[in-house]
Amino acid sequence: MKLLHAADLHLGSPLRTALTRDPVRGAALAQALDGVLDRIVDIALTEAVDVVLLAGDIFDNGAPDVTLRARLLAQLRRLTKAGIPVAIIRGNHDALLDLTRYGPLGGGIHLLDRDSPTAVIGDAAIHGLGHRNGDMPQSLLPHYPAPQTGRLNIGLMHTSLDGTAGHDPYAPCATGDLLGHGYDYWALGHIHRRSETIQDGCAVVMPGIPQGRHINEDRGGGVTIATLGGTPSLRQVPVARLAFGRVQVDLTGEDATGILDTIAAALPDPSDLHHILRLHITGSALPEAELLALAREAASTRDGIGIEAVRRRAGVGAETAGLLTGLMREEAATDSFRDTGLQMMADLRDALPVEIRDTLSDAEFDALLGDGLSTVDQALRRGAP
């Protein structure tokens, strides 16, 4: 049996980058995000799979838009018309899959839950239990049906596995327990970073988010094509048209021209993908804002590359300073300045829209102060802000 396994589409959830405000680039980026479901269906049709598995979080709680459900069903109907059934479970973001509220999904689309946990498709029994509520602190594995003899047994589960940073704990369970349950393939969802384990003829696969939406979602970008019957054969097929990434750049000893050349050399080679990058710069005393402008200048001649942000780690220049800078650092290190500075930052933070107040959290104080000292130091050196 050949199957396509995807999860965590988070339809309707926007890209968290300011680069979409660019009129030209924005259209391409929006298409990269909006077209992900179409591309997954295209792949399923091209690969002529026997079934498509969607392991939860098809929608996103941040975009409770019923039109997205209509768009989902329109795409899934392309599959069922071609004779490809679909098996779905609900993740913790899938309130829009409420059948009693929004009606049935249509023929050939199986929503697996406690009332109907198993669908037999071809020679496979596909088992799944979905999330009914937002919280799921216990493992769902004990509630999964026993494997059916004489069939391939495939499990769909939305789970945080043993726990992963950045993801809320949902239906936690151990990979070893899944491997020992007697199924042939575990189609998982919830963790946005791809992983796979194959042991004793059983595969446990977390396909990752098919299209990353922000800088912390840089390890997915595809769906899994699995061929079962014997040792599972797994293949990741790229879906993403847009890749977030982090690039380390060392600017030690570089002058202005050298900075541009070094940054340009650190950028990835041209490809079909759009790249949105965050640069982590060392060896430069220049302020982050100035480095960001230089980085964008360096990337301006490269199609398909955008610089999302720059983070600077204090280097040599910031450690040794001039007369006034030395005094600035002494003053900045005093408790009284810290109290005043935190209050100033809190005032500015309170003025910000609530969604981005975390960017000025107290934990950021030292980094911002460091950047501010460098910025003012540079301004004093050149005699202009």
Add this chain to the structure above:
Amino acid sequence: MRIAQLHLTRYGHFTDATFDFGPPRASDVTIIYGDNEAGKSTLFNAWLDLLFGIPARKPPYAFRHTRAQLEIGARVETAQGTQHFLRTGRGLFDGDGRPLEEMRLKARLPSPDREDYKKRFSLDDRALREGGEEIAAAKGDLGQALHVGSSGLGGVGKVLDGVRDTVEAFHMKGGRRELAKAKLELAELSARIREDELTPPRFDALQATLEDAEAEADAATNAAQTAAQEVLLCQTALDLRDIAAARETLEARLADMPEGPPLPTGAEGDLREAITAQADAAEATAEAKRQIAAAQAVLDDTAPDPGGMVLAAEVARITALTLEDGTSLLARAEANRADLPRRKDNLTEAEAERDAALAQAGLIGPLPFEATQLDELESLLPKAEQAQNDLDRLRDTHDREAAAVPTKPPAPLGKDALEGALAAIPDPSYLADRRDAAQTAREAASTAAATLPAGWDALCTGLPEEADAQALVDALRDAKAAVTTARATLDTARADRDAARDIRDAAMAQHDAVTDADRIAARTARDGAWETHRATLDAATADTFRTAMRHDDAIAERFARGAEARAALTAAEAELSRKEARVSHAEAALEAAENATKERKALFNALAKPLQVKDPGALMPRIRRLRDAIRADISARAAETRAQQAENATSVALGELVAALKETGVTPGGDLRRQASDRLKDLVRAETAVKLHQEAAKRVEKAAERLAAGKVTAKASDAALRTALTGTEMEPWPLDRLRESLPALRRALQAEGQRRDLAARIDTITAALDRLEAEAAALDVDGDDAFARLSQARIRGDAALAADEARKNAKMARDAGEAALARCESRAKRAQAEIDRIFKDQGGTGPARDRLATLLERDGTRAELAALDQREASLRNGVDAKVLATALTHANAMHLSALQTKQAEAEEAVSHAREAVGAAREARRAALAATGAGAPRQARVALLEELRPKARHAAALMLGEAAARRALDRHQEENRGQMLNDAGAAFARLTDGAWTRLETGPGEKGEALFAVGPAGRVPVQDLSTGTRGQVYLALRLAGYSAFVETSGPLPFVLDDIAETFDDTRARATLTMLGELGARGQAILLTHHWHLVELARAALPAVRVIELPGRSELG
């Protein structure tokens, strides 16, 4: 930090120049004197390059030595002692050439920035002037003025204001700045999201609306159906009443009609067909009779014309005659008869034109030839003309070339040999480059071998590969680590074994041994005592039995307790055995590790000893240095070999040049290269003259050849032309006369062609007319010519043909009419027989059509009655008889109308309800098909992400600005008092008492700086430019003093600062420099010798370094 010595190994125009500032003195002042261009600025920049590095691109002092060759050394005294630094283009090194981190030097500086450092710790005339201007610009800002003066950093407040402006451009309370505008945009986007998003509640509302509408539609449909049934019942009742009335009417009508059987199926059609056939036959009979009469009338009135028929046939024959080309003879004759006179006129004109053209060509009589011959003549004549022209041109060329041949010069000798020898001499710069390269390579080799022991090259024999050596070092390190690990493992194993042994001993101590034999013996004794006691049953045996029983119980209890102790002992012994096995294993492992270490140590020693290395950590550096050194040595040898080869090659080439010169007849001497070059130029000129003569002679020869060929060509062309003219009077004519006659000849030929065409055309026309005349002569009619006779014959023939045709047609019509008359009579008889058959037994009289109508009406009335019966049965079917009976009693038109009104209202309600359902369904469909809120949601998040770094930047700037302002306040607060006093005293001395001090006070915008003197108190910005410069100098000197107090000494460099001062001020400046030198280090660069003399007078201990002039350096 103090500079003790600066060594410019290769820098600017200096090579190996040392500037010694000596040990510190009570007043550490050094004056460096030199003319302009002597290198004062070079020296200062070398100091800066030492501190901050040589610029990567186009260093200004890399004009004599390349950047890679630049090298600056320095001996620097710090609180930690004396240190040596070496700066090259590759970086910073210590005195032994080991690379150093830049931080080792920069950490000792108050600023990592070159320009910042230069501004604060050096001063030149321009800085003095600009510093004064900055103080003036600071105006009321005392703090800034003092800061500018003391630190050399101007414009701080302005910069910080700019920083604050940047922050406030992003956000300011109550201001409509970028953040506030963005929040407005965010609010608008949120509103758009709310508007565009199909939220679940909104979807629920749409769904509820649809369901409500569907329920209402169902109810309305039910009501409409009820109303329709009531209408139907009432209508049925009324219909039944109508049926009863209609039946009575029909039965009354049927009573007056014939009673016979119903007409059989198809009888009506058959009867109507028969009646129609009867009528048609009567009408056809009349028509046939009329046709017969008309035909007979034509036959009676028309007579036949046999003669006319003969003429008609003859005219047709003549008309059909054709010419050879297929055209009609008659048509051609009629067409050409009128053209004949005009064509004859044209013939005469063509003959006259031909004769005139011949006369113009100079010919008399007939045409000398036909057109093809004229074509040939026109072809041959240009060739003959061209050949004649070519011959004339070739003759001119030959004569010109023959006149231009120069006198033959003598041939030069030895030119090629001399040229080869001269080219073989290498360029002088080639030899110099080879020598320089060899020297540079040798220096590099010496540097590479500098840290190696004497005889290092011997160590390079069999130098191991780095990877092998590194593997050996790693293996030795790993082996030692393995020994340490094994030793630790053994210690742990031994400790574990000892602990297990203690446990085993403790278990043994607790073990209270009771064997199975003891148990059996006690049981046996007990049983025996019991048997004895049971036999006797006395007290004694009872006591014995009690004792035996207690002993047996005690033994049993001890055995039970002992089982646990035995198990513990067994476990302890097993554990001890395992621990001892681990100890043995660990001992073996340690021994193996130690043996491995010995083996690897031996291997290491075998490798390292020849390289004079003991420490494993030193092996790899030694190998790398040796490898670098041997590579550098090999490179140096190769470079030296190349240099020697270049010298040898040059020597050989000069020898060959001498020989080549002699061969050309010159005696060698002096500058051989120049002599050879000049001689070679002479030889080249001579060779060129010989070549010119040879080429001229060749050109004459070729011209003669071409002239001969031209003559042959011209003769052949003329002969061909004359052959074409043979037999004509034009044969002897020259070419130009022939050329002139050609146009007239061409016209004469064209005219002759036209004449011939016209003559042929006239002959053809005449022949056609004659033939027509002959053919028409036999026609028996009157007429002057063929055309007239033909016309008369055609008229009579046409009339005869028409009469013949009319008679034939009349006979045919008469015959047809008679046949039709017979057929009509037969059809009329058959029709009457059919009518009689159908009316049999039906009764009635009159015409057939009327009788048929009556019978049809009778049968129709009978059918209506049957239909009424069927209709009534249908109406009653399925309707409750009682309900129908009730309805029959109430039914009337008014009641029906009321019910119909009610039904229409119900159906209208259904229609409205269905429209509402459609609208609700469409609203839901449209909502689901909409694009949703994706776009505004994306726009909102993007805007937030755009704000995020701006907020960070604003916060960072805000914090940086706050820290900077606090630092500035603190700096000013800490320094202003003492510094103001120091600066005021310095200012008074610099101005020789013209001003007595500096003080602060209220100014235009807060506290300001004032100069006070005998003439009063003046704001510094109102002082003259020069005096403001003095204020700046005073502040800088005071600022430096303050810096030294807190941070230790640093060299303070003044570059020609006092050149415009008068002696008094210069002396005061130098005195203060001496005081500054007592706390730090002062260096004055000058090209004014009188300043040196003034310094020596004011500062007896001053150190003077004189720079040599550039010419002295070569």
